[in-house]
Amino acid sequence: MQIQVMTNILDRNDQIAAEVHKRLSAAGIFVINLMGSPGCGKTSLLENTIVGLKNEISMAVIEGDLFTTKDAERIEQYGVPVVQINTGGGCHLDANMVSSVLDSLDLEGLDLIVIENVGNLVCPAEFNIGEDVKVTVLSITEGEDKPLKYPLIFKQASVVILNKVDLLPYTNFDMQSAIADITSINPDTVLVQASCLSGIGLPEWYDWLKEQIRMKKTRSI
Amino acid sequence: MHEMAIAQGILDIVLKTAAENQVAKVTGIKLLIGQMTQVEPESLKFGFAALSIGSIADGANIDITIVPLVGQCNSCRQEFSVERYCFLCPNCSSASVTLVSGRELAVDYLEVE
Numbered sequence: 001m002q003i004q005v006m007t008n009i010l011d012r013n014d015q016i017a018a019e020v021h022k023r024l025s026a027a028g029i030f031v032i033n034l035m036g037s038p039g040c041g042k043t044s045l046l047e048n049t050i051v052g053l054k055n056e057i058s059m060a061v062i063e064g065d066l067f068t069t070k071d072a073e074r075i076e077q078y079g080v081p082v083v084q085i086n087t088g089g090g091c092h093l094d095a096n097m098v099s100s101v102l103d104s105l106d107l108e109g110l111d112l113i114v115i116e117n118v119g120n121l122v123c124p125a126e127f128n129i130g131e132d133v134k135v136t137v138l139s140i141t142e143g144e145d146k147p148l149k150y151p152l153i154f155k156q157a158s159v160v161i162l163n164k165v166d167l168l169p170y171t172n173f174d175m176q177s178a179i180a181d182i183t184s185i186n187p188d189t190v191l192v193q194a195s196c197l198s199g200i201g202l203p204e205w206y207d208w209l210k211e212q213i214r215m216k217k218t219r220s221i
Numbered sequence: 222m223h224e225m226a227i228a229q230g231i232l233d234i235v236l237k238t239a240a241e242n243q244v245a246k247v248t249g250i251k252l253l254i255g256q257m258t259q260v261e262p263e264s265l266k267f268g269f270a271a272l273s274i275g276s277i278a279d280g281a282n283i284d285i286t287i288v289p290l291v292g293q294c295n296s297c298r299q300e301f302s303v304e305r306y307c308f309l310c311p312n313c314s315s316a317s318v319t320l321v322s323g324r325e326l327a328v329d330y331l332e333v334e
Contacts, residue, residue, distance in 0.1 A: 005238050005328045009230040009252075092223050122259045123223035126326075151306040152259055184307040187316030 016095035020130025027107045028220040036137035038119030041163040044196035050078045059112040064093040092123035125153040133158035140164040144178035166195040228268035247278040249332030255325040256290040290323030
């Protein structure tokens with residue numbers, strides 16, 4: 001005998017993600033799910049963003065990491081509220097993990113929460129965690145073939161940050177090909193060429209972010 | 222290896238459905254997996270087999286249908302198979318394309334006794 005089910009396997013996760021999103025939206029907070037490979041510069045982007053926008057926005061960080069608190073310690077030095085989620089070897093954050101740490105954050109007065117996902121180009125792309133947008137960081141040294149190898153994480157991203165462009169002269173990274181692949185996978189994405197070391201391109205990212213926060217506040221009033 | 226998390230999601234759905242229908246044994250599970258999901262079928266089967274030991278779905282055969290990646294152009298309405306993950310309309314080059322299929326991750330039906 002057959003029983004028709006037709007149920008999305010990630011329904012439960014998506015329900016919790018929707019609850020997280022609703023709670024943070026009610027507080028007028030814009031939420032980013034920050035994804036990318038280990039070492040692509042997610043934490044460096046966060047550090048730069050904290051410093052670059054410290055007089056303009058109030059932000060908090062949720063740090064996903066397999067076992068360590070290294071990234072959270074880096075962020076803490078900047079005086080920003082940070083909560084650590086250790087996945088204990090799990091390759092991605094899910095909505096329940098994020099939901100369970102929300103009470104540790106004082107949401108009052110926050111403009112932005114960045115959730116730094118586990119460094120990984122595969123698994124995080126499948127799981128909504130309550131974010132408004134996904135942002136994917138790809139560093140020059142990873143090679144321009146990565147978008148076509150891991151298309152989903154680029155398809156899902158509202159912004160793709162091509163980081164470490166200061167290293168372009170020392171690599172054979174084909175920028176034209178990378179841009180062509182990313183825009184054909186995701187024609188709507190905003191592409192930012194940046195270097196967290198030199199600071200080039202970051203103002204463009206800050207402007208985008210401030211505009212999103214402003215729009216989020218307008219929507220939630 | 223997020224297949225384990227997906228396998229747990231499948232087991233939860235299977236056990237809930239079985240309980241609602243007072244089923245004693247689940248012998249087969251039909252899954253729909255989109256081409257643009259990052260799920261490795263063999264890992265998923267392995268994960269499910271490990272998680273379902275001792276449950277009423279222990280030993281159930283997992284049958285996976287891969288759903289092709291298809292887009293539809295919002296300008297000229299052409300439906301097309303998405304090749305090389307290029308989401309530009311092959312007919313009119315429009316960048317406004319809706320995903321028709323290829324992102325499924327669903328339990329379709331159960332075979333039960």
